Amino acid sequence: MKNLLKPVEPIIGKGLDAIESFIHSHKKVNFFFGAIFEAFDDLLRSSRLTAKEPPYIRNNYDVKRFMGAVLVALVCGWVLPAIYFYGWQCVLLSLFVSTIIGVFIVDVGWAIIAKEDHISEGGFVTCLLIPAILPPQSPLWLVGLGAALAIIFRNALGGVGNNLVNPALFSRLFLTICFPALLVTGYQTPFVGMPDIHTFRYGLDAVTHATPLTAFKASGEVTSGLSLLLGTSGGSLGETCRLALIASGLWLIKMRVVNWRIPVSYLGSVFVFSVFFSLTMGKAVAPPIFQLLSGGLILGAFFMATDPITTTYNQAAKWIFGAGCGFITVLIRDFTTLSEGVMYAILLMNLLAIPIQSLMVKIRYRV
Amino acid sequence: MVIRKKTIGFKGGFNLLDAYPLDFCNIIEDICSDGTPETFQFCMPDQKIEHVVVNLCPTEPWALPNWVILKHKITEFLTMLKAIKTSYFPEAKVSVAVNEKEARTVADAMNFAGKEDWICVYPLSAKYPQDDPVLLTKVILRMDINFGQATESSGVLILDAQTVSAIYESCVLGKNVASRFITLSGTGLKENEILNIQLGTSIEKILENKVREAIKSRVFVNGPLRGQEITGLSQKIDWSVNHIVVLEENDRKVLFPMVKADELKLTTNVLGELRRCVYCNFCDDICPVDLEPALYYHSYMRGEKHKARLYNLGKCIECGLCSFICPSKLELLEIIRECKAPDRQK
Numbered sequence: 001m002k003n004l005l006k007p008v009e010p011i012i013g014k015g016l017d018a019i020e021s022f023i024h025s026h027k028k029v030n031f032f033f034g035a036i037f038e039a040f041d042d043l044l045r046s047s048r049l050t051a052k053e054p055p056y057i058r059n060n061y062d063v064k065r066f067m068g069a070v071l072v073a074l075v076c077g078w079v080l081p082a083i084y085f086y087g088w089q090c091v092l093l094s095l096f097v098s099t100i101i102g103v104f105i106v107d108v109g110w111a112i113i114a115k116e117d118h119i120s121e122g123g124f125v126t127c128l129l130i131p132a133i134l135p136p137q138s139p140l141w142l143v144g145l146g147a148a149l150a151i152i153f154r155n156a157l158g159g160v161g162n163n164l165v166n167p168a169l170f171s172r173l174f175l176t177i178c179f180p181a182l183l184v185t186g187y188q189t190p191f192v193g194m195p196d197i198h199t200f201r202y203g204l205d206a207v208t209h210a211t212p213l214t215a216f217k218a219s220g221e222v223t224s225g226l227s228l229l230l231g232t233s234g235g236s237l238g239e240t241c242r243l244a245l246i247a248s249g250l251w252l253i254k255m256r257v258v259n260w261r262i263p264v265s266y267l268g269s270v271f272v273f274s275v276f277f278s279l280t281m282g283k284a285v286a287p288p289i290f291q292l293l294s295g296g297l298i299l300g301a302f303f304m305a306t307d308p309i310t311t312t313y314n315q316a317a318k319w320i321f322g323a324g325c326g327f328i329t330v331l332i333r334d335f336t337t338l339s340e341g342v343m344y345a346i347l348l349m350n351l352l353a354i355p356i357q358s359l360m361v362k363i364r365y366r367v
Numbered sequence: 368m369v370i371r372k373k374t375i376g377f378k379g380g381f382n383l384l385d386a387y388p389l390d391f392c393n394i395i396e397d398i399c400s401d402g403t404p405e406t407f408q409f410c411m412p413d414q415k416i417e418h419v420v421v422n423l424c425p426t427e428p429w430a431l432p433n434w435v436i437l438k439h440k441i442t443e444f445l446t447m448l449k450a451i452k453t454s455y456f457p458e459a460k461v462s463v464a465v466n467e468k469e470a471r472t473v474a475d476a477m478n479f480a481g482k483e484d485w486i487c488v489y490p491l492s493a494k495y496p497q498d499d500p501v502l503l504t505k506v507i508l509r510m511d512i513n514f515g516q517a518t519e520s521s522g523v524l525i526l527d528a529q530t531v532s533a534i535y536e537s538c539v540l541g542k543n544v545a546s547r548f549i550t551l552s553g554t555g556l557k558e559n560e561i562l563n564i565q566l567g568t569s570i571e572k573i574l575e576n577k578v579r580e581a582i583k584s585r586v587f588v589n590g591p592l593r594g595q596e597i598t599g600l601s602q603k604i605d606w607s608v609n610h611i612v613v614l615e616e617n618d619r620k621v622l623f624p625m626v627k628a629d630e631l632k633l634t635t636n637v638l639g640e641l642r643r644c645v646y647c648n649f650c651d652d653i654c655p656v657d658l659e660p661a662l663y664y665h666s667y668m669r670g671e672k673h674k675a676r677l678y679n680l681g682k683c684i685e686c687g688l689c690s691f692i693c694p695s696k697l698e699l700l701e702i703i704r705e706c707k708a709p710d711r712q713k
Contacts, residue, residue, distance in 0.1 A: 001626050013622050042640060046624035050616055050635045053701040055687035056591035057387075057614070060628060062639025062694050066647065118640075161643030259648060308646040313661055315648065361662065367677040 016041060035111035036104075038118040067121040069257045074128045074303065077248035078238030081231055085190035085240060086136045094131035094143045094237070102127035102147030110155045122160040126150045129168040129303065132238020133296065133343070134175075135186030142182055146171045163309045165350035169343050176343075187211050187234045209234045212294045213339040216286055228293040239296040249302030258306045261315065265322025266301040267292060273330040285334040297329065300342040310350040317353075317360040324356075325349045377502055379655045380494035381688055383592075387633055389428040389552050395435070395561045397546075400568035407533045407544035407566065407606055411455065417522035418508055419459045421448060421531055424466045426495040427590050429552045429610045433472070435561055436528040436548070441465075441475045444528070445486070447535045452485060454539060456524075461486045462507050466493045495592070496655055496686040500525050514684045530606075547606060551577065554633045555584030555613035564604050570611065571600035583616040585635055592687045642695040650689035650699060656682050660689035660699045667702045675706040683707070 023030050023037055042064065051058060082091045103123045111119050130146045150171035154163055176183050189209045211234045212223040227233045231241030239245075252258040274288040291297070296304075305311065305325050312321050325345045332341025361367070423433055423441075437444050445463070452461055463480075465473050467490035476488045489507050491497055497506070500518050503525060504510045512521050526534070529548060537544045545566055552559040556577055564573065570586065578584055587594045588602070590612050617634035624631060624638075631638055650660040658679055666675035680703065689699040 005623055005626065009622050016620075016622075041620075045620040045622050046631060047637065047640050048618055048620050049637045049641065049696070050618045051637050053690075053698050054592070054595075055691050055700065056585070056587060056596065056635050057633060057691065058637045058639070058696065059692050059694075060632065060638045061649075061692070062696065063642045063645060064639065066645070066694050120642075159643070161645060256649075256652075257647075308648070311646070313646045313648070313659065315651065361678070365678050 012044070016045065031115075032112060035116060035119055036108050039121075042118065064121055066257055067125055069252060069255050070125050070303075071128060073248035073252045073257075074125070074132070074238075076251075077245045077303070078132050078241065078299070079128070081241030081244045082132075082136075082237050085231055086188075086237065090136055091131070091237065093140060094134075094138075095128065097140045097144045098127045098130045098147040099124065101144040102130070102151045106148045106151040107155070110151070114155070116159075120160040122154075123151055126154065126168050129238075130171065132299065133168060133172050133236050135183060136188055136237045137186035138182055142175060142179065146175055149174055161309060163307075165347050166304055166307050166310050169304055169347055169350075172343055173347060187214075187236075189234055190232055190240065211235050211339070212290075213286075213333065216290070216294075217337075217339045220283065222287060222290050223294065225289055225293055228290070235294075236296060236299075239299040242293055242298045245298045245302060249298070252302065252306075258302065259308070259311075259315075259318060261318040262306045262311060262322045263301045265319045266305055266325045267297070269323040269326025270297060270330055271326075273327055274334075277330065277334050281334075291330065291333065295333075295340045296342040300346055301325075304342075305346050305349070310353060312353045312357040312360065314357055314360040314364070316364070317356045320356050320360075321349055321353055324352065376492055376494070377497070377506060377655050378657060379653050379688070380496065381653055381692070382493070383426060383495045384428050384493055387428045389559055391432060391550065391552070391559050391561050395548070395563050397563045398565065398568055398573060400565045400572065402567055404545040405566040405605070407537055407547070409530075409534050409538055412519040412524060414519050415522060416456050416459050416519070416524045418504075418524070419452065419456055419461045420503055420507060420523060420525045421461065421463045422498050422503060422525060422527050423472070424464045424491050424493055424498060425527075426493045426497050427592065427610075429550055429590055429612050431529065431548055431550050431561070431609060433466075433469070433528060436532055437472070439471075441472050442479050444531070445476065445479045447539075448486075448531055449483070450539050451531065451534055455534075459524075462489060463487070464489050464491050464498075464503065464507060467491060468493065494655075495688070496684065499655075499684050499686060501684045502655060513681065527609075529609075533606075547604070549604065549608060550610040551613070552610070553584075553587075553613040554615040555579055555582065555586075566604060566606065568604050569600065570597065570602050570604070573604070573611065574600065574613070578613060579615075583618065584613050585616055587612045587614065591635070592691070593685075637696045639694065639696050641697075644695055644697060647694060649692045649694060653688045653692045655686060655688065656684055658683055660703065663703055663706055664697055664699060667706055672706045675703075680706055 019037060023034055079091060107119045107123045127147045130150060131143050134143060134146060150167040153170055154167035157164055187209055210218065212228060215221045223233050229242050233240065249258065249263060253260045271288050271292055274286065274291040277285045278287055305322065312318055328345035328348055329341045332338055332344055425431065448461060452459065463476060463486060465476055465488060467473060473490045480486045480488045496502060501512055501514050504512050504518060504523055508523065510521060512518055518525055533544045536542045546563050547566060548561060548563055550561050551573065557579055562573065586597050588597055588611055589609055591614060615634045617631060617636040621627060621630055644661055644664055646661065651658065654660060662678050663675040663680065683703050685700060687700045693699055
């Protein structure tokens with residue numbers, strides 16, 4: 001790899017230096033293209049900063065690698081399986097629209113207006129999550145609107161590091177409120193009626209199909225665990241192939257990007273509470289294994305609830321956070337008219353994270 | 368007496384020896400100063416010493432390797448230690464911390480300690496900052512001392528291998544000790560070396576013809592983590608200088624850093640961009656004294672330094688691992704030091 005890059009290195013290096021000095025010497029060019037150049041340059045080259053304060057050596061692990069690992073895990077966890085199950089036209093087009101609108105239009109535009117130095121790589125993660133939590137048949141404008149809303153919302157709160165709630169989920173909540181019909185009906189059985197270029201203009205005729213959780217609410221039908229695990233049942237674009245999601249989630253835990261306490265406590269509490277309600281209420285509520293494997297729970301537990309900024313900082317409080325998510329999820333699924341509760345559970349617990357955090361700090365330091 | 372406990376140690380820490388392996392040349396070079404040599408003087412502490420802790424477990428790769436002093440003969444070293452103990456600290460208990468990975472040293476030391484009742488041997492893992500006085504006394508003696516407090520006031524004397532051998536030579540044998548071993552290492556040098564230096568030699572003389580030309584470099588006395596950067600090279604070597612590390616500054620942009628990790632390794636480059644805290648928990652996972660450095664950062668950013676002091680700030684041993692590991696490249700150690708400093712009177 002190193003040898004392969006050697007011949008192009010001087011050319012790219014000189015080119016980047018030339019562009020950099022050009023951009024910095026022209027104020028107007030810097031105003032419009034400074035942020036996007038910095039983002040691109042950061043991807044290719046290391047930073048010029050040196051340690052001014054002790055310690056004078058630093059570990060080779062930065063936020064870019066942190067986000068990069070999440071991107072890799074998301075691609076392996078949902079993009080590749082979704083391409084297999086729903087066709088590349090559906091997946092890649094949604095991703096393309098979401099990234100172009102979210103990162104390259106809204107985020108860059110924001111950086112220009114707010115005069116920020118660079119755009120954050122967290123935007124890519126958000127834009128990769130937006131199509132995953134929308135139905136496979138959702139129109140492209142909905143995906144684009146979702147991405148734009150998520151990025152605007154995140155930036156309005158102060159950007160990465162200041163998010164109150166998960167921006168992707170917040171945007172989905174917004175879409176659920178504004179366009180309920182689109183978010184309830186757009187589900188289909190995998191492999192059937194794959195949308196192609198024409199369907200985005202003329203609409204898709206494929207028969208929509210209820211998700212396993214809606215089907216259970218309507219008729220008490222329990223989908224088999226194997227089908228849920230492999231992804232041959234319906235659901236949002238990115239939540240169906242649980243096997244791949246679990247594998248990439250475990251890889252993230254191994255890379256220490258995801259804190260293991262949250263998935264363990266979230267999935268554990270969903271299991272415990274659904275066992276409890278199954279024992280007390282019998283067939284009226286969904287059985288535990290079906291609950292664990294259905295809906296967006298796996299995607300939510302490994303990729304959404306674990307978003308470090310929106311959870312608590314304290315490690316012990318993370319257990320409470322995860323358990324709370326699980327409890328609310330089971331409550332919503334079992335006792336409300338809504339069939340799925342992961343989104344509401346994570347958003348609610350995101351809001352509760354701050355009080356939980358300050359409570360745990362008070363308990364720990366007795367202040 | 369032999370103590371072998373598997374659980375001995377502390378939470379957190381970082382294995383620097385594996386992350387930054389350094390090789391030293393076996394040949395030791397002698398350097399003499401032009402001026403009159405200073406001699407090593409051992410001051411007996413005023414307080415009564417109840418515990419003597421001998422640290423044979425350096426945790427930083429640039430520290431003096433044990434073989435320079437021990438010469439692979441730990442039994443002889445422990446006999447020396449016995450002579451010091453009987454003449455100066457007859458009532459003290461002696462604890463020796465050895466690196467658990469040096470199997471032969473551990474076995475020989477255990478063998479020796481099995482026959483004597485005044486000495487205990489503790490095989491420790493060489494995780495940084497195990498050799499910090501606070502952690503050594505906590506792990507070995509189960510005693511809590513505060514950071515910055517002299518250990519002698521709690522009746523604990525901590526010695527390293529070189530000091531033990533110098534005390535033996537000067538006090539027991541009555542010889543003059545006018546030189547000491549230091550290591551010279553880092554990416555800014557032509558090669559890593561071990562030097563036998565006359566006390567009082569200036570750093571400028573030591574670094575003569577040894578620093579790589581055509582690169583910018585920075586000099587750190589006692590290592591880049593716990594030591595100090597020095598700009599003027601006129602400082603003289605005294606007994607407190609254990610090692611000198613010269614690092615390449617590397618303040619240029621390197622293309623494709625992901626495939627060229629070794630080019631940036633062990634330089635003063637921060638290896639990333641400055642970002643806001645992302646609550647990744649890396650700092651409290653690595654913290655050897657179980658603190659949450661990000662809490663101090665958030666208190667500091669809100670301008671509430673007094674609040675930071677409520678979160679056990681006094682326990683911090685300033686090892687610098689939180690700044691070292693932070694993926695957002697925040698200056699956590701600097702923030703902690705500022706929070707510790709009392710507010711200026713308005």
